[in-house]
Amino acid sequence: MSESEEKTRVTTIVQKPLARDGVYKGTDCLVVIYTKEPTLLGKRFVLETSPMRIGRGGENHIVLEGDSVSRRHAHLEQRTDKWFCVDDGSTNGTYVNDDQIGREVQLTNGDRVKVGPTIFKYLSGEDVEAQYHEEIYRMTIIDGLTQAHVKRYLLESLEKEIIRARRHSRPLSFLMFDIDHFKKINDVHGHLAGDFVLKEVARIVQGRIRRDEVFARYGGEEFAIVLPETGLEGAKALAEGLREKIETSRFVFQNELIRVTVSVGVSMLSDQDRTSLDLIKHADERLYDAKRSGRNKVMA
Numbered sequence: 001m002s003e004s005e006e007k008t009r010v011t012t013i014v015q016k017p018l019a020r021d022g023v024y025k026g027t028d029c030l031v032v033i034y035t036k037e038p039t040l041l042g043k044r045f046v047l048e049t050s051p052m053r054i055g056r057g058g059e060n061h062i063v064l065e066g067d068s069v070s071r072r073h074a075h076l077e078q079r080t081d082k083w084f085c086v087d088d089g090s091t092n093g094t095y096v097n098d099d100q101i102g103r104e105v106q107l108t109n110g111d112r113v114k115v116g117p118t119i120f121k122y123l124s125g126e127d128v129e130a131q132y133h134e135e136i137y138r139m140t141i142i143d144g145l146t147q148a149h150v151k152r153y154l155l156e157s158l159e160k161e162i163i164r165a166r167r168h169s170r171p172l173s174f175l176m177f178d179i180d181h182f183k184k185i186n187d188v189h190g191h192l193a194g195d196f197v198l199k200e201v202a203r204i205v206q207g208r209i210r211r212d213e214v215f216a217r218y219g220g221e222e223f224a225i226v227l228p229e230t231g232l233e234g235a236k237a238l239a240e241g242l243r244e245k246i247e248t249s250r251f252v253f254q255n256e257l258i259r260v261t262v263s264v265g266v267s268m269l270s271d272q273d274r275t276s277l278d279l280i281k282h283a284d285e286r287l288y289d290a291k292r293s294g295r296n297k298v299m300a
Helices: 128-139 151-168 182-189 191-206 232-248 276-292
Strands: 029-034 044-046 052-055 074-079 082-087 094-096 104-106 112-115 118-123 172-179 214-219 222-228 251-253 256-258 262-268
Touching: 029 128, 082 094, 118 128, 151 172, 151 214, 151 222, 151 276, 172 182, 172 191, 172 232, 172 276, 182 191, 182 256, 191 214, 191 222, 191 232, 191 251, 191 256, 222 232, 232 262, 262 276
Parallel strands: none
Antiparallel strands: 029 044, 029 118, 052 074, 074 082, 082 104, 094 112, 112 118, 172 222, 172 262, 214 222, 251 256
């Protein structure tokens, strides 16, 4: 099943919130921060019953469709005032904060729970409502899987940087890169491995860029970086450093080594560029030059 064909369906059973220490509560919740089904993004599921089961089977409280989700995949269980995430012997495992859990783990506020392709964030405490609205806002600027910015945020930032660069006659460069043969990674190793590769590539990039440089997931396996105060040579040097670092990094998912490389296109703002789309177009053209010439290359 392709990534675009994989669908996710979530249902809840409404019950009265649990009483903890005699106090009527039940505000702890899971929020969907990443999903293959866009209509589910931001959906909230209050933890109103224990155990709350997650899986592909219709008997679960939260039903997720997809080949990487087991029929009875995991459940959330309340013990006194704490919630635990428990894996129910799933085929592909349950992850909390990117680490596969053994049998169970106690959840703390802000933990990310990944079941198949779907990522939830666990929210708890007295200000859950405020946290929820903050998370909804965060989703408008941050990609839930990679923690890179989203495309819209990148485009808005690029427009501002172009205005600033022209006003002060300062250089501005732009990188576009994508993961080589990413479809093959999904086909050979599975979509969960593909998600892992996307997260790891993003982590490597985030560790190498400056605070004022905007890094975003442009779409699918494609990423982009806005580089203020950076000329073409500096942008090429960064691109080459990222390319080399990714090529030499070990990507190991469920004991399988995955070879990962990227192709990069570089452009620099010129007087001929009328809009941000011109700058993006030039980087995109160089990216495809890199792919056509054998991949795992930087072209400017």
